[in-house]
Amino acid sequence: AGTRDELVTILADTLSEFRFQHILRVEAKALELADHFAITDLEKVSVAALVHDYAKERSDDEFKTIIVRKHLDQDMLNWGNYVWHGFVGAEMIHDELAITDEDILNAVRRHTTGAPYMTIYDKLIFMADYIEDGRDFPGVDDCRATTFADLDAGVAWQLKHTLNYLLTKQTPIHPKTVLTYNAFVANNK
Ligand code: DGI
Ligand code: FE
Ligand code: FE
Ligand code: FE
Incomplete structure (x- = not known):
């Protein structure tokens, strides 16, 4: 059993069936994209995809405890699971799964x-x-x-639609989401 297979066993035991099936589909799609765009480190792509929602099902209290105890950016306390499961999730993946690759941890954070x-x-x-x-x-x-034709155009497509959706819901928009929108959509083309 390689690194990827050991990880899958852990995740199958840790996550709900619903989440587990989602991360397997994300892995499959990420590998399709990697192949299409000639990315060679497929192990890295697999691991990043498999762990990206590792922390999604943790309680708010667990996230808040880690933000305080690890002296992370305290502004994060003002947000919710959708921000925490990436930014704080990367800390959990590092500490609990001993994954130290910054490319993987950054992909989770972002x-x-x-x-x-x-x-x-x-x-x-x-x-x-x-x-x-x-x-x-x-x-x-x-x-x-769009994404398979031009990866950056796919990123822009997603940001446009997510921003629109969030505006219709009148839900808080994280500054990072806005900065990303500006970089890929508004400041571009
Ligand atoms: O964890 P997943 O459901 O697989 O997907 P995700 O982590 O990409 O996104 C979770 C949700 O977060 C998704 O519905 C879009 C939403 N989201 C992204 N940026 C923001 C946001 N929600 C709010 N309220 N504010 C944001 O800035
Ligand atoms: Fe997620
Ligand atoms: Fe996800
Ligand atoms: Fe996403």
Whole structure:
């Protein structure tokens, strides 16, 4: 059993069946994208995809405790699970799974809000999470086609639609989401 298979066993025991199936679909889509864009470190892509939602099912109290105890940016206390499971989740993945690769940890940190600068691994996970085969929202097939044609255009597509959706819900928008939108959509083209 290699690193990837050992990890899958741990995740199957740790996550709900629903989440476990999602991360397997994200891995499959991320590997499709990696192949398409000729990314060679497939182990890294696999591990990043498999762990990206590792912390999603933890309690608010557990996140808050870690933010305080590890002296992370205390502004994070003002946000919720959608921010924590990436930024604080990366700490849990590091500490509990002993994954130290910064490309992997950054891809987890950036998978929900994105970031103004994203590595190829960040972009693969950000997009695979959004267009994995279980996703079914209006335009998802257009987003899939756009992403395979031009990865940055796919990132921009997602940001445009997520921002629009968040505005209709009148839910708080994290500054990082706005900075990413500016970098990939508003300051571009
Ligand atoms: O964990 P997943 O559900 O697989 O996907 P995700 O981590 O990419 O996103 C979780 C949700 O967070 C998704 O519905 C979009 C939303 N989101 C992204 N940026 C923001 C946000 N929600 C709020 N309220 N504010 C944001 O800035
Ligand atoms: Fe997530
Ligand atoms: Fe995402
Ligand atoms: Fe996800």
